[in-house]
Amino acid sequence: MSDTPPVRYRNTVLYDRGGQRTVGDVLLHADGRSSPSNGDEDVLEDIDGSKRLITRSFQNWHTHLAMQLNARDFSDGFPLHRWLNEAIFPTEARITPEYVRMGSRCAAAEMIRTGCSFAADMYFFPHVTGQVLTGAGLRGLIGGPVSDAALPSHPDAASALEELDGLLATNNEADLVQYAIATHSVYLCSEETLQRASELAEKREGRLHIHVSET
Missing domain, CATH: 3.20.20.140 (Metal-dependent hydrolases)
Incomplete structure (x- = not known):
């Protein structure tokens, strides 16, 4: 696992590698993983994701x-x-x-x-x-x-x-x-x-x- 803090996207839509859809606040980790955000994590950046769709490239x-x-x-x-x-x-x-x-x-x-x-x-x-x-x-x-x-x-x-x-x-x-x-x-x-x-x-x-x- 990377020591780099994740990036938080708020109010966004994310499709992970398996096609699973997540709506809300999520963390993107340096190794490519994603996880739900509680809002109090130490993050590299906090981004408004309300107009973004996060998916694979x-x-x-x-x-x-x-x-x-x-x-x-x-x-x-x-x-x-x-x-x-x-x-x-x-x-x-x-x-x-x-x-x-x-x-x-x-x-x-x-x-x-x-x-x-x-x-x-x-x-x-x-x-x-x-x-x-x-x-x-x-x-x-x-x-x-x-x-x-x-x-x-x-x-x-x-x-x-x-x-x-x-x-x-x-x-x-x-x-x-x-x-x-x-x-x-x-x-x-x-x-x-x-x-x-x-x-x-x-x-x-x-x-x-x-x-x-x-x-």
Whole structure:
């Protein structure tokens, strides 16, 4: 148990991890527990919760965090493949690690503001995104992209998988961030590449992330 005093929310509504609803004064403890408040406890902060709903944070299981900078309202209305080939891919060809760092920081700030504590990301330079989320205190499953076509981060699938082999070897369940293999899609990855990615995931006990039905 933590020595940090709890935070009291008065006149609030809380849903705990099991979905149990509590109405009234509650204490939120540093280890994630909640309990009723008698009003006389030593607390870190006393907050009016009458206009608040306390519940578990959101999770986003498919993101491209750094695209916060280059995809919103960008060539809206294009069919998928025209959007990719004429708008997104030419822009992404110039992306750098520093660009990913800036975009991921913007996305991390938005996650915090909107109550999202986890992202399953798929984008270039995954180690950079991992550093950003860790620094922000957020959790992530960070997928390094794999494609038979050249990417800003790798010339081919083989080099991408080689780097990911090293990243997956560093996975530790105690860390905020874990790394995964993000094979982009069936139209950018051959059957051989998908098979190699699957074998690497099995070898490292890692996860696979893919646009499974994007056509």
